[in-house]
Amino acid sequence: MTTVDDIDVSQLKEINSLEGSLAQRVYLSLKDAILTLAFPPGAILRKGAICEALGVSRSPVSEAIARLSAEGLVDVIPQSATRASYFSMEEIREGAFLREALELAAVGKVARDCTDEQIAKIRRNFRMQLLSIEDGDFAGFYQSDEEFHAMLMEFTGYSRLKALSQMVSLQVTRARMILLPSPGRAGETVEEHRAIVDAITDRDPARAQAAMQAHLAQLVMRLAPLETERPELFRP
Amino acid sequence: MTTVDDIDVSQLKEINSLEGSLAQRVYLSLKDAILTLAFPPGAILRKGAICEALGVSRSPVSEAIARLSAEGLVDVIPQSATRASYFSMEEIREGAFLREALELAAVGKVARDCTDEQIAKIRRNFRMQLLSIEDGDFAGFYQSDEEFHAMLMEFTGYSRLKALSQMVSLQVTRARMILLPSPGRAGETVEEHRAIVDAITDRDPARAQAAMQAHLAQLVMRLAPLETERPELFRP
DNA sequence: CTTGTCGTACTAACATGTTAGTTGACGTAT
DNA sequence: ATACGTCAACTAACATGTTAGTACGACAAG
Incomplete structure (x- = not known):
């Protein structure tokens, strides 16, 4: 019944308007998207898509996701996927x-x-x-x-x-x-x-x-x- | 008078005895060294040396250092070096x-x-x-x-x-x-x-x-x- | 129709290559 | 001796290549 679940559309905040290192800007952009529910709970965050949308490589995206994971805003399923965390x-x-x-x-x-x-x-x-x-x-x-x-x-x-x-x-x-x-x-x-x-x-x-x-x-x-x-x- | 300041000797805890991902194990190993003062405040953490000592690449080490930085256990000097943080x-x-x-x-x-x-x-x-x-x-x-x-x-x-x-x-x-x-x-x-x-x-x-x-x-x-x-x- | 197995396609995790900025040593001029 | 400009060596930060583990659909068997 569900297609695959949810997919993420990339209307992320432009990282150029933010300050700090690339990783920091990517982090802020993703965090904003999750907190405003632009990425609703359960939405899958695809590294590839994010890299393309923001025009950066996977390194800063990985670091950003690691931080979001530590803060509990995303759930990383090892070797598989990472999704915006559900409410609890x-x-x-x-x-x-x-x-x-x-x-x-x-x-x-x-x-x-x-x-x-x-x-x-x-x-x-x-x-x-x-x-x-x-x-x-x-x-x-x-x-x-x-x-x-x-x-x-x-x-x-x-x-x-x-x-x-x-x-x-x-x-x-x-x-x-x-x-x-x-x-x-x-x-x-x-x-x-x-x-x-x-x-x-x-x-x-x-x-x-x-x-x-x-x-x-x-x-x-x-x-x-x-x-x-x-x-x-x-x-x- | 000071040579360069401090250098880090690598008597790190073996990462094989720990559990979790590589990055997690490296993190625990470094954290232990800093908390036990094996890396005293001011000691410089060299990524290259750490990679060699633990037998891993720079990716997990970078992630570990990023976490330690967020916790205030190390001070990262952008583009330059990272040292065990001083007491304050x-x-x-x-x-x-x-x-x-x-x-x-x-x-x-x-x-x-x-x-x-x-x-x-x-x-x-x-x-x-x-x-x-x-x-x-x-x-x-x-x-x-x-x-x-x-x-x-x-x-x-x-x-x-x-x-x-x-x-x-x-x-x-x-x-x-x-x-x-x-x-x-x-x-x-x-x-x-x-x-x-x-x-x-x-x-x-x-x-x-x-x-x-x-x-x-x-x-x-x-x-x-x-x-x-x-x-x-x-x-x- | 249900259940189990296999294979493929995709991903995070890890390794390695590249870039650019900082530091500090050295030489030079004062 | 001291202050300053230059430069080489080293580093974090970023980009990219590689590996291995997971999920999911197709298909076969019950």
Whole structure:
């Protein structure tokens, strides 16, 4: 009934517009395609096709795929094929757990040690979120939301934390793509953010952590029904 | 005064005794050499020499080095060389912070959700630790200690957690190699472990987390003087 | 119609060849 | 002696050739 399963069409992001080594650019291009679901779960990644589409040899593609495999975005079937990994509610829960662990530690440290200027920057970002909501600008809100979390990571002073947090929650990020942004949810989100910002302003680590925990729990709750609603994205 | 700096002698672990793909075995061999300080910080890793010593081509070696680079165990100088990374107290502190974040989350979840059999296993491991101490068997205690933490990670049910925790604290693990095991410290360690085990037995997450936090803080404290005591291991 | 075997076509994994950029030594001028 | 420009040797990064293992369809047997 199935032809062979899925085949990958190559509408990859042009690698010339990216920076870094060839392998790095190929990695970013493939990662983008997987996260945006241009390569849906189960799609087969053909090295040959990718090389041709991007105009590079197999070396940088191999390195890129090795990294994606380490991050769990692709499943490499030895000596056979590599496919975009399927969703797995267990992996999503695990990613959310790990992200929570890191974000709680981060927000706790920030509430404890951050400078007045950093608090001011956080509050400025928060006002930006409010403006985006008022304008109904979902794209802008999404961006400010990302910046909000990234800012907290950076203000810990630990350089790897941000990248690590993004890495562990890649599956969550990908699953989040399915969720449609709703006005109601954006309003709730911003209120959850407000609780976090206020706790940080009061330099109250425990309260900031509790607020962050409540905030992150919402995402998992919204993700849970996905398994029954979109079973084709999950492993057969 | 310095010849060229450091050169790498190849007393690498034989790759035939390991399992997995060639690249995986090469990776494990190199990682072991770096963690045991057979390749001291600053030592130059020459692809050619490594290929010859292990009897493989450059492909698996390149992949192995790419992974080590991602984990921060080697610094790749583009188009030039790759060396075993120097210690950095900042990175060690960051590794300890990340590890703490993950272990606290893990021990909290375990204290909350684990089964009676799992508690029994933890207590069994703890008794093993006590026996090793009594016998003055430091190697045995070290191994039980590792198992203790690994066990907590596994009992969360999250498969990637253990590997991730080990990965983020690689620098800490390497620095720990310098610390000599002392009978006094082993005794303290086991008492810190006892507090954790008791809290888990009582299924008291908050107390288990506090005990774990106290335990992990000890290691950072013992690592701190290293920067002045062994400056040659740190970046010039 | 089901089940098992064989063979082919395709792939990842590994080996090797090529390119281009960096480093550091050496000679030269100051 | 010291600062600087040149150049040769070495390296990572990239390209390409080779090997061997897997999946899948055709076909035969039950």
